[in-house]
Amino acid sequence: MSRKFSDLTRSDLAKLPGLLDNHFCIGEERIYLHLWNRKKMHWYISEYDRINQRFFGFYENKSDGISSGLCSIQDILVYARKSEAWEPMVDEEWKPVAAKEIISLQGYINMMRCPPDW
Numbered sequence: 001m002s003r004k005f006s007d008l009t010r011s012d013l014a015k016l017p018g019l020l021d022n023h024f025c026i027g028e029e030r031i032y033l034h035l036w037n038r039k040k041m042h043w044y045i046s047e048y049d050r051i052n053q054r055f056f057g058f059y060e061n062k063s064d065g066i067s068s069g070l071c072s073i074q075d076i077l078v079y080a081r082k083s084e085a086w087e088p089m090v091d092e093e094w095k096p097v098a099a100k101e102i103i104s105l106q107g108y109i110n111m112m113r114c115p116p117d118w
Helices: 010-014 073-080 102-114
Strands: 033-036 040-050 054-061 065-072
Touching: 054 073, 054 102, 065 073, 065 102
Parallel strands: none
Antiparallel strands: 033 040, 040 054, 054 065
């Protein structure tokens, strides 16, 4: 049985590293938590700000592509209100890995490291 993101406790989230002040080495962030839903959205979480309840990580969906930065717990929980298919779920099999090792993030990370000359 899969675990819903909304079922994570404060102590579950407290296991995540705290939010860092800078992110100069994109792709080197260690991803500790992976969330997904049946709408093919993915959240790759690296850090957590316990005070402001915000995450740093990478966010992927089919319509907007991939982005990185901060998002709040509420930003993720809002999807669960749409329908069961939108419900963010915890990837219970996830093992921590550097962001650059996640195949779906590699193109985005490479582009951010060496932006194209327009």
